[in-house]
Amino acid sequence: MKRTKITELLSAREGREQVLVKGWVRTRRDAKDFSFLEINDGSCLANIQAIVDTSAQGYDGVKEIGTGASVAVQGALVASPGKGQAWEVKATAVELIGAADQETFPLQKKRHSDEFLRAIAHLRPRTNKFGAMFRIRSELALAIHRYFQERGFFYLHTPIITGSDCEGAGEMLRVTALDPGKPLGPEGVKNDFFGKDAFLTVSGQLSAEPFALALGDVYTFGPTFRAEPSDTARHAAEFWMVEPEMAFATLQDNMDLAEDILKYCIRAVIERRGSDLELFAKWVDTTLMATLERLVSEPFERIPYREAVEILRKAPRSFEYEAAFGKDIQTEHERYLAEEHFKKPVIVYDYPKDIKAFYMRQNDDGETVGAMDVLVPRIGEIVGGSAREERLYRLEARIAEMGLAAEHYQWYLDTRRFGTAPHAGFGLGFERLVMLATGATNIRDVIAFPRTYKHLEF
Amino acid sequence: MKRTKITELLSAREGREQVLVKGWVRTRRDAKDFSFLEINDGSCLANIQAIVDTSAQGYDGVKEIGTGASVAVQGALVASPGKGQAWEVKATAVELIGAADQETFPLQKKRHSDEFLRAIAHLRPRTNKFGAMFRIRSELALAIHRYFQERGFFYLHTPIITGSDCEGAGEMLRVTALDPGKPLGPEGVKNDFFGKDAFLTVSGQLSAEPFALALGDVYTFGPTFRAEPSDTARHAAEFWMVEPEMAFATLQDNMDLAEDILKYCIRAVIERRGSDLELFAKWVDTTLMATLERLVSEPFERIPYREAVEILRKAPRSFEYEAAFGKDIQTEHERYLAEEHFKKPVIVYDYPKDIKAFYMRQNDDGETVGAMDVLVPRIGEIVGGSAREERLYRLEARIAEMGLAAEHYQWYLDTRRFGTAPHAGFGLGFERLVMLATGATNIRDVIAFPRTYKHLEF
Numbered sequence: 055m056k057r058t059k060i061t062e063l064l065s066a067r068e069g070r071e072q073v074l075v076k077g078w079v080r081t082r083r084d085a086k087d088f089s090f091l092e093i094n095d096g097s098c099l100a101n102i103q104a105i106v107d108t109s110a111q112g113y114d115g116v117k118e119i120g121t122g123a124s125v126a127v128q129g130a131l132v133a134s135p136g137k138g139q140a141w142e143v144k145a146t147a148v149e150l151i152g153a154a155d156q157e158t159f160p161l162q163k164k165r166h167s168d169e170f171l172r173a174i175a176h177l178r179p180r181t182n183k184f185g186a187m188f189r190i191r192s193e194l195a196l197a198i199h200r201y202f203q204e205r206g207f208f209y210l211h212t213p214i215i216t217g218s219d220c221e222g223a224g225e226m227l228r229v230t231a232l233d234p235g236k237p238l239g240p241e242g243v244k245n246d247f248f249g250k251d252a253f254l255t256v257s258g259q260l261s262a263e264p265f266a267l268a269l270g271d272v273y274t275f276g277p278t279f280r281a282e283p284s285d286t287a288r289h290a291a292e293f294w295m296v297e298p299e300m301a302f303a304t305l306q307d308n309m310d311l312a313e314d315i316l317k318y319c320i321r322a323v324i325e326r327r328g329s330d331l332e333l334f335a336k337w338v339d340t341t342l343m344a345t346l347e348r349l350v351s352e353p354f355e356r357i358p359y360r361e362a363v364e365i366l367r368k369a370p371r372s373f374e375y376e377a378a379f380g381k382d383i384q385t386e387h388e389r390y391l392a393e394e395h396f397k398k399p400v401i402v403y404d405y406p407k408d409i410k411a412f413y414m415r416q417n418d419d420g421e422t423v424g425a426m427d428v429l430v431p432r433i434g435e436i437v438g439g440s441a442r443e444e445r446l447y448r449l450e451a452r453i454a455e456m457g458l459a460a461e462h463y464q465w466y467l468d469t470r471r472f473g474t475a476p477h478a479g480f481g482l483g484f485e486r487l488v489m490l491a492t493g494a495t496n497i498r499d500v501i502a503f504p505r506t507y508k509h510l511e512f
Numbered sequence: 513m514k515r516t517k518i519t520e521l522l523s524a525r526e527g528r529e530q531v532l533v534k535g536w537v538r539t540r541r542d543a544k545d546f547s548f549l550e551i552n553d554g555s556c557l558a559n560i561q562a563i564v565d566t567s568a569q570g571y572d573g574v575k576e577i578g579t580g581a582s583v584a585v586q587g588a589l590v591a592s593p594g595k596g597q598a599w600e601v602k603a604t605a606v607e608l609i610g611a612a613d614q615e616t617f618p619l620q621k622k623r624h625s626d627e628f629l630r631a632i633a634h635l636r637p638r639t640n641k642f643g644a645m646f647r648i649r650s651e652l653a654l655a656i657h658r659y660f661q662e663r664g665f666f667y668l669h670t671p672i673i674t675g676s677d678c679e680g681a682g683e684m685l686r687v688t689a690l691d692p693g694k695p696l697g698p699e700g701v702k703n704d705f706f707g708k709d710a711f712l713t714v715s716g717q718l719s720a721e722p723f724a725l726a727l728g729d730v731y732t733f734g735p736t737f738r739a740e741p742s743d744t745a746r747h748a749a750e751f752w753m754v755e756p757e758m759a760f761a762t763l764q765d766n767m768d769l770a771e772d773i774l775k776y777c778i779r780a781v782i783e784r785r786g787s788d789l790e791l792f793a794k795w796v797d798t799t800l801m802a803t804l805e806r807l808v809s810e811p812f813e814r815i816p817y818r819e820a821v822e823i824l825r826k827a828p829r830s831f832e833y834e835a836a837f838g839k840d841i842q843t844e845h846e847r848y849l850a851e852e853h854f855k856k857p858v859i860v861y862d863y864p865k866d867i868k869a870f871y872m873r874q875n876d877d878g879e880t881v882g883a884m885d886v887l888v889p890r891i892g893e894i895v896g897g898s899a900r901e902e903r904l905y906r907l908e909a910r911i912a913e914m915g916l917a918a919e920h921y922q923w924y925l926d927t928r929r930f931g932t933a934p935h936a937g938f939g940l941g942f943e944r945l946v947m948l949a950t951g952a953t954n955i956r957d958v959i960a961f962p963r964t965y966k967h968l969e970f
Contacts (some may be wrong), residue, residue, distance in 0.1 A: 057760055059664060059728065061664070076759070076760040076933070077728075078726075078931045079931075091673060095726035095759075096726050096728040097664060097727070097728050097729050098760075122930050122931045123931050124725075124931040124932065128761075144891070149932075150932075151760075151932070151933050152902070152928075152930075152931045152932030152933050153931075154929075154930040154931045155929070155930070158929075158930075159930045159931075161930075174923075174926075176722040176924070176926060176927065177726075177926060177927075177930070178924045179722065179723050179726035179727055180725075180726040180931075184831065185727060188666060188723065188727060189666055189670065189727065191667075191669075192666035192667040192668065195667045195669075196657060196661050196667060199654060203654050206519070206555060207518060208554075208646060208650035209649075209650040209654060210646065210650065210655045210960060211649075211653075211735070211752055211959070211960060212960060212961070213750065213960070213963055213970075214672065214712075214735045214737075214750055215685075215737075215749070215750055215963050216968075217968045217969070217970075220760070227673075227687050227688065227689055227693070227705065228687070228688050228689065228690070229685050229686070229687060229712065230589050230685065230688060230692060231685055231686065231739050231741075232686070232692055232693075234686070234688060234696060234700075234701055234704070235690075235694070235695055235696030235700070236693070237693055237695075238692055238693030242692075242693070243692055246692070246963075247685065247739055247741070247749070247965065248749075248963070248966060248967065248968035249966045249967075249968070250968055252968055254672075254687065261960060261961055261970065264634040264635065264637065265637050265646065267582075267638075268536075268554050268635075268637035268638040268643060269554035269637055269643060269646060270517065270535075270553050270554040270555050271557070276734070276735065277669070277672045277734065277735065279672075279673075281689050281705055283689075283705070290671070291705070291706075292670055292671065292672055292673055301553075301554075302515055302534040302584075302609075322792065322888065342851075353925055389782050412786065444610070465632075465634045465969075465970050466634070466830045468632075468634060468635060469634065469635075470610070470618075471612075472580045472610075472612040472613070472616075472617045472619075472635070473536045473537075473580045473581050473582040473609075473610045473611070473612045473638075474582065474609070474610030475534070475582040475609050475610050476609075482846040494957055501669070502668060502669060502670060502671070502719060502723065503670070503671045503719055505671055505673050505706070507705065507706075508705075508706060508707045509706065509707075510673065510674075510706040510707070510708055510710055510922075511675070512671075512674045512675075512719065512923050
């Protein structure tokens with residue numbers, strides 16, 4: 055007999071004579087002639103209750119089944135007389151598959167701190183909270199694919215290992231087959247696996263652009279890396295990024311897309327993972343549902359960078375960093391704008407060119423570029439993007455002006471040499487999206503096995 | 513006015529008074545008072561033809577629009593009198609967006625060799641063949657997500673950077689923030705970014721298992737790496753892998769899943785990207801459609817390894833490597849079984865334990881493990897998987913027997929200590945799936961920007 059998942063049993067329209075449930079016991083309660091087992095199989099947040107009485111095969115061993123054990127219960131799916139659940143299983147047979155020693159099993163029935171659970175990241179998905187977290191993460195990932203698929207975007211896998219540093223940011227991890235500390239021969243990295251310097255990508259954008267300028271609309275969704283030597287709740291060395299790139303698109307189209315996809319993803323979680331979301335609304339952030347409902351129902355604010363700086367300078371509070379034209383907008387500024395000033399997502403656009411990357415489209419004012427960032431409450435920047443400079447002479451001039459090595463960009467410039475076209479795209483930080491949707495405040499809690507500065511466990 | 517994609521125009525049910533097409537010119541043909549432009553926008557294989565006559569705004573410049581230029585054409589969508597196309601655009605205005613110099617643009621209208629196109633991987637998606645290739649690749653990726661989503665699997669992102677080597681294979685690329693060749697201090701790699709040895713993953717399996725043993729059915733779909741210093745048509749240093757992992761599942765379930773998902777994916781491409789597929793059936797592999805039709809319509813052959821070896825030993829031909837019990841099945845053997853002997857996909861199962869990984873479930877014969885590989889014509893192995901050893905004592909014994917460092921696996925063994933359960937999964941090589949679907953024989957031609965031994969361009 056095949057097992058039926060609990061999510062299916064709990065949404066049954068009528069009882070069934072024979073079902074087989076397999077899962078992990080959350081609790082056992084005993085009465086004189088019967089025991090209740092609360093079983094969870096990870097298919098949904100809710101458990102199903104099995105009632106095992108003396109008539110059930112295996113009843114004799116039921117008191118050896120503790121929290122965390124895996125079991126198989128066969129029986130009838132019947133309406134539950136208890137409240138809070140529509141269905142329960144009246145067992146005809148119960149089998150212990152894998153025991154969990156009650157002295158050593160770390161997940162006894164009680165609330166555990168996030169910090170404790172991070173230390174057992176391999177077991178935390180068996181808790182209600184992290185089960186819900188990773189179901190929501192999965193739902194968001196699928197929402198992204200569905201969104202783009204419905205709109206004719208093609209999914210592209212851009213390289214993880216790269217010889218170039220897209221943003222000139224520098225904080226890259228090196229990939230090598232050489233022994234660390236062993237002296238390089240006279241040929242240097244020529245003896246390495248790739249025969250040259252190799253790094254982990256910080257963005258797939260430069261690789262995605264040629265594909266947008268061939269297939270029209272494309273997107274990437276893959277891991278990206280940053281070797282930032284800081285151990286904060288917001289930074290991981292390895293994280294996933296969604297990067298759409300659209301041919302024949304403007305900064306305006308880019309903002310529309312960013313707003314639309316964020317709304318689409320949050321709506322998908324509300325509609326499809328409502329029970330999981332409730333857990334976070336109840337235990338993690340009581341303002342969560344209000345924030346999300348507002349996000350999906352109201353238009354995002356859109357303001358030029360210049361105006362954002364004005365607002366920040368007039369803000370009735372002080373910041374660690376002063377806001378001024380030509381300076382980066384800091385996380386504290388981002389959060390002030392989204393959380394306090396506008397109380398909703400804000401798109402800031404037209405940034406000074408000197409604080410942005412070489413590939414961004416130069417505005418006619420000679421001072422700003424067609425960049426845009428989406429700032430959301432609690433998180434700050436969740437999307438960063440731009441119209442791309444499609445004019446060859448402008449792009450070449452900017453590369454020279456910034457002192458970049460033009461010879462590394464010849465293939466990239468080819469896309470401007472031959473049939474160039476306006477295009478635009480952005481990067482959406484996927485972990486930040488999961489944090490936005492769940493109210494989680496630490497990036498380590500939205501990643502299965504997080505990789506951060508000086509941390510590489512499991 | 514917003515542009516309409518060519519795929520939508522070509523499937524229109526009726527004409528339209530005003531449409532805007534944007535794309536790249538494949539060819540221009542001139543007559544006395546008008547020109548034809550064949551325009552492709554990457555949304556599908558087919559071009560749309562625009563007829564630009566003297567009445568069209570911009571007609572004067574039309575002869576400057578060459579192959580590879582990007583254009584915007586506005587006009588009416590009208591039934592085409594020409595054959596081979598239902599619709600064409602009668603232009604009222606044509607605009608050159610980005611020129612392509614006819615002397616230097618490398619993609620003039622003619623067939624180019626795959627080798628030539630690999631050297632311009634940033635431009636090759638503008639050819640018919642590679643446009644089709646990457647649309648098919650995208651379709652297959654989405655088919656995978658759709659398949660699992662419809663069956664209640666959760667999508668999991670397992671780490672790319674890892675401290676452990678899942679398969680003990682050794683051929684791993686190192687990740688470091690240290691300068692190559694610079695002597696290590698007395699603390700060694702403790703000063704490195706992660707404070708320990710770090711590598712690029714070869715498989716997400718060990719990370720996926722704890723999630724299967726919590727959420728039930730999960731899958732990963734992400735990049736994996738192998739530092740194999742060989743430059744063949746089948747190996748890339750970076751490739752994508754799909755790895756489902758199912759709780760409460762047997763080797764039989766595993767084989768069923770592998771067969772089912774392969775059929776599902778190929779069917780999806782046949783149904784959804786038929787025109788793109790036709791290109792490959794016509795120009796790349798004339799037996800392609802027959803191979804694919806057979807694959808989706810007939811059950812795969814399933815034989816124990818022992819039987820496979822027998823067949824190979826009796827084969828009426830010689831191999832470079834002799835087949836013998838206890839030896840690996842080589843690519844030449846795999847292809848013989850699938851292409852010549854059975855003429856369809858074959859699942860080989862129950863391999864000798866000594867040629868397989870420590871985590872595979874030990875059979876009662878003491879000699880074999882519950883491993884299974886799916887072999888397909890032209891490719892050889894496309895799927896490799898197993899039932900996992902869920903019995904703690906057996907797994908510990910095997911780790912000791914193979915001389916692996918037990919202390920590295922304690923977290924992994926926890927999943928067997930607490931509520932262990934039978935489970936199974938496999939890895940499906942995504943590039944091999946794209947090669948199977950298209951008939952491509954070189955892995956470099958199914959990856960946007962391939963990374964191979966001594967090659968790291970773009």
